[in-house]
Amino acid sequence: MVHQYKNNGYNIVLDVNSGSIHVVDECVYDIVPVLEPILKAGLTGETAIEAACMACEKLPYSSSDMREAIEELMELHEAGKLYSPDIYEDYVIDFKKRETVVKALCLHIAHDCNLACKYCFASEGEYHGDRALMSLEVGKKALDFLVANSGNRVNLEVDFFGGEPTLNFDVVKGIVEYGRSLEAPNNKKFRFTLTTNGVLLNDDILEFANKEMSNIVLSIDGRKEINDKMRPMRGGQGTYDVIVPKFMKVAESRDQMNYYVRGTFTRNNLDFSEDVKHLADLGFKQISVEPVVAEPTDDYALQEEDLPVLFEEYDKLALDLLDRAKRGEPVNFFHFMIDLTGGPCVAKRLSGCGSGTEYLAVTPWGDLYPCHQFVGNEDFLMGNVYDGVSRSDIRDEFKGCNVYAKEKCRKCFARFYCSGGCAANSYNFHGNINDAYDLGCELMKKRVECAIMMKVALDEQNEQ
Amino acid sequence: MKHIKTISTRDLKESMKKGGCGECQTSCQSACKTSCTVGNQTCEKVK
Numbered sequence: 001m002v003h004q005y006k007n008n009g010y011n012i013v014l015d016v017n018s019g020s021i022h023v024v025d026e027c028v029y030d031i032v033p034v035l036e037p038i039l040k041a042g043l044t045g046e047t048a049i050e051a052a053c054m055a056c057e058k059l060p061y062s063s064s065d066m067r068e069a070i071e072e073l074m075e076l077h078e079a080g081k082l083y084s085p086d087i088y089e090d091y092v093i094d095f096k097k098r099e100t101v102v103k104a105l106c107l108h109i110a111h112d113c114n115l116a117c118k119y120c121f122a123s124e125g126e127y128h129g130d131r132a133l134m135s136l137e138v139g140k141k142a143l144d145f146l147v148a149n150s151g152n153r154v155n156l157e158v159d160f161f162g163g164e165p166t167l168n169f170d171v172v173k174g175i176v177e178y179g180r181s182l183e184a185p186n187n188k189k190f191r192f193t194l195t196t197n198g199v200l201l202n203d204d205i206l207e208f209a210n211k212e213m214s215n216i217v218l219s220i221d222g223r224k225e226i227n228d229k230m231r232p233m234r235g236g237q238g239t240y241d242v243i244v245p246k247f248m249k250v251a252e253s254r255d256q257m258n259y260y261v262r263g264t265f266t267r268n269n270l271d272f273s274e275d276v277k278h279l280a281d282l283g284f285k286q287i288s289v290e291p292v293v294a295e296p297t298d299d300y301a302l303q304e305e306d307l308p309v310l311f312e313e314y315d316k317l318a319l320d321l322l323d324r325a326k327r328g329e330p331v332n333f334f335h336f337m338i339d340l341t342g343g344p345c346v347a348k349r350l351s352g353c354g355s356g357t358e359y360l361a362v363t364p365w366g367d368l369y370p371c372h373q374f375v376g377n378e379d380f381l382m383g384n385v386y387d388g389v390s391r392s393d394i395r396d397e398f399k400g401c402n403v404y405a406k407e408k409c410r411k412c413f414a415r416f417y418c419s420g421g422c423a424a425n426s427y428n429f430h431g432n433i434n435d436a437y438d439l440g441c442e443l444m445k446k447r448v449e450c451a452i453m454m455k456v457a458l459d460e461q462n463e464q
Numbered sequence: 465m466k467h468i469k470t471i472s473t474r475d476l477k478e479s480m481k482k483g484g485c486g487e488c489q490t491s492c493q494s495a496c497k498t499s500c501t502v503g504n505q506t507c508e509k510v511k
Contacts, residue, residue: 065467346476
């Protein structure tokens with residue numbers, strides 16, 4: 001499968017199955033789709049070149065240029081960097097059949113929140129249930145469960161999530177302390193992450209977080225009027241003025257690394273590139289702003305008709321970020337990060353997000369769900385931290401979830417970069433976890449295109 | 465090549481040989497919590 005597109009003056013050809021990326025001139029760009037069926041028909045060498053030349057004769061290039069271009073394309077094909085076949089299906093299905101271990105937990109430290117964000121999937125922290133705080137006992141049991149079910153896996157991830165986890169921060173501290181005590185005896189290493197709206201952040205929390213948290217996710221949507229519209233306090237007051245100074249302090253105290261300011265954009269701010277730029281102008285270097293997931297009936301939900309505007313916004317943002325990089329002031333936008341030379345292996349790329357198998361969410365009272373997005377939906381209650389996973393059928397359903405289980409993903413060029421999308425989004429929009437949230441897919445594809453273009457542009461800049 | 469410039473990338477086919485150790489982060493966790501993105505993640509063996 002080949003995906004080709006034009007962006008920012010570059011003609012980009014992505015050989016999906018090998019991961020190879022080629023920047024080509026107009027002549028090659030036009031020949032790429034013509035040559036593929038010829039090679040697939042089994043023609044080789046001079047016969048293939050002759051056939052391709054004939055098929056291209058109406059293209060507006062000289063015959064010597066076209067012949068040269070065809071030869072170059074055939075060279076790439078022979079090197080396994082173009083028109084590569086998809087050889088991964090059996091491999092990934094076998095990979096998914098393996099005995100999985102649990103390697104990450106999302107701890108719902110507080111089903112309570114001091115904000116009333118209008119798009120909250122957790123219905124203001126309560127997850128459609130009662131307000132509750134996790135006890136230290138449940139937190140410890142959760143870590144015991146994780147260690148006991150993690151096999152030989154050394155690195156274990158634990159997120160302190162909510163609601164708002166700073167409403168129950170003594171328990172966070174206790175869980176971290178307990179986790180550290182488990183590391184040496186069990187040959188494990190915990191990586192903790194805190195997700196917070198920032199309102200209660202203080203020096204004590206920050207000092208602790210900087211010592212113990214591998215990552216901090218700081219929630220803010222961007223410009224003051226945008227943030228305050230969707231992220232008010234419970235009394236309706238805005239939060240921007242309260243959180244911005246605190247978040248700036250967090251970012252600086254962590255040397256501008258290992259944190260994200262993380263926002264959500266909705267139909268209220270289709271011009272979300274301005275919000276990313278605003279956060280960058282405030283001095284933040286690690287930024288993630290992403291599309292809201294909402295019911296189609298919500299007035300702030302993104303609609304299919306918004307896609308052209310949103311695509312343009314991603315293009316504008318890519319150019320702005322390139323400009324910042326050129327000025328020596330690079331900003332990292334989470335959704336444009338793409339690691340072309342390293343990055344995960346193909347098993348990881350195709351095998352889905354790990355929800356329900358490697359990653360589970362824990363409620364304040366110790367129930368286990370496939371991920372935070374499913375918490376509160378009793379159909380997905382998998383067990384608890386005391387007795388472990390009792391619904392192995394749910395785990396097996398999630399285990400089978402990979403890009404080859406999803407018809408839309410099999411045909412998608414972005415499958416090696418998104419891994420099949422979010423199971424919860426699929427469930428919310430289509431009633432099963434093996435489909436895909438179509439609007440999200442379109443945005444994901446656009447982001448992959450922009451991210452690759454930026455790599456190409458930065459590569460060119462480095463050469464100069 | 466005169467018409468084509470190839471950007472350096474990890475060969476996905478090669479990654480089958482030593483991949484699949486499972487030590488990497490789960491996909492949703494690294495920052496965002498609402499989108500499954502793997503293209504930006506780090507391989508624990510490569511880093």
